[in-house]
Amino acid sequence: MPISPNQGSTGGGFPATLTGTGLTGATMVHFGNKTATITATSPTSVSVVAPSGAGVVDTTVTTPGGTSSPVPFFYVPPPVVVDVSPSSGPVAGGGTVTVTGRGLATADSVLFGDTAVTPTVVSDSELTAVSPAHATDEVSLVVTARGGTATASETFAFVPAPTVTGFSPLTGLPAGGTLVDITGTALATTTGVTFDGTPATFAVLSDTRVAAVAPSHATGAVTITVTTTGGSDAAPGVFLYIL
Numbered sequence: 001m002p003i004s005p006n007q008g009s010t011g012g013g014f015p016a017t018l019t020g021t022g023l024t025g026a027t028m029v030h031f032g033n034k035t036a037t038i039t040a041t042s043p044t045s046v047s048v049v050a051p052s053g054a055g056v057v058d059t060t061v062t063t064p065g066g067t068s069s070p071v072p073f074f075y076v077p078p079p080v081v082v083d084v085s086p087s088s089g090p091v092a093g094g095g096t097v098t099v100t101g102r103g104l105a106t107a108d109s110v111l112f113g114d115t116a117v118t119p120t121v122v123s124d125s126e127l128t129a130v131s132p133a134h135a136t137d138e139v140s141l142v143v144t145a146r147g148g149t150a151t152a153s154e155t156f157a158f159v160p161a162p163t164v165t166g167f168s169p170l171t172g173l174p175a176g177g178t179l180v181d182i183t184g185t186a187l188a189t190t191t192g193v194t195f196d197g198t199p200a201t202f203a204v205l206s207d208t209r210v211a212a213v214a215p216s217h218a219t220g221a222v223t224i225t226v227t228t229t230g231g232s233d234a235a236p237g238v239f240l241y242i243l
Contacts, residue, residue, distance in 0.1 A: 003059055007074035007106070009148045012052035018061055018071070019045045025064050031073055032057030078148035079103035084141055088157035088189050088229040093133035095229060097156070099143060100126050106146035112156060113139030134158040161231035162186045167224055171240040176216035182226060182235065183209055189229040195239060196222035217241050 001020035008014045016036070018029065026046045029036040034057075036048035046061055050073075058070030082101040089095030099110065105124040109116045112132055119129040127143070138155040164184040172178030180200075182193065188207040193200045195215055202212040210226060221238035 001061065001068050001071050003071050003073060005146070006072070007076050007146050008050055009146065010052060010054050010075045010077055011148060012050050014050055015039070015047065016050050016073075017045055017047045018059065018068075020061070020068065022065060023061060023063060026061050027064070028062040030058075030060045030062070076106060076145070076147035077103050079107060079143050079145040079150040081141070081143055081150045081152045084152045084154065084156060086189070086191070086229045087154055088159050089131035090230045091134060091136055091158045091160055092231070093131055095131040097129050097131055097141075098126065099129065099141075099152075101143075101150065103145060103147050103150075104143065107143050108146075109144040111140070111142040111144065113137070119143075131156070131158075136160055157189075159189055159228065159230035160186045162190070162226055162228045162233045164224070164226050164233045164235040166237075167235050167239065170237070171242050172214045174217060174219050174241045174243065176214050178214040180212045180214055180224070180239070181209065182212060182224065184226065184233070184235075186230055187226060187228060190226055191229060192227040194225045194227075197225075198222075214239065214241075219243060 003018045023046050024043045026041045029048045034051040038048050040047040053075045059073045060070050061068045080102040085098050104127045110119045110129040115132040117129050119127040121127045138157045141152040141156045143150050167180050167182045187210050190204050190210050193202040193212040198215045200212040200215050219241045224235040
């Protein structure tokens, strides 16, 4: 006699259905030593609201004709969200977000504010989700699994794409080491600065300024690109490596 679903939250309160034969007049359904609330019966099924519980329990149906053979039911603890990385993403959507915690193996939904997406479960302690499109805002992030729901302790921010408006100085030595002041907008979530694709050490000074140390490079003109959790933008003009 199968039960569907065959796992659920330790807190109980969810619907479940047992199917089989000879179930007419079912009077009692047990989950371990606890009694479920019967909501509907037929000759081939019994629908119930499951009680709270823990671990693996035997589920049985009692009718005037006797009690069924036990069917295992698995109680799942509620999920726990420990970290969300990155904690922001582009307003256009499409950012990959990694959620770590516990009890994530049965996760089937990640809610960004009011928008739900289907996650990819990596393990019981990790899942990934692709952030949806959303107006600039900070929203709650909620993971739903068979064991219940968990809300991240910090909000998830939808941020606009960056705009790089300029940088100074305009030149540096091929050996690298020149401190370059980059200006623009929406730079607070900067995750990388490159000089023609070569990563540079950087520090975020504000939402409008990032300082980067030019890496070593052959002489010539290169493009400076800033990448944030909201997207990427190339600075106007070129940075010259000169002797």
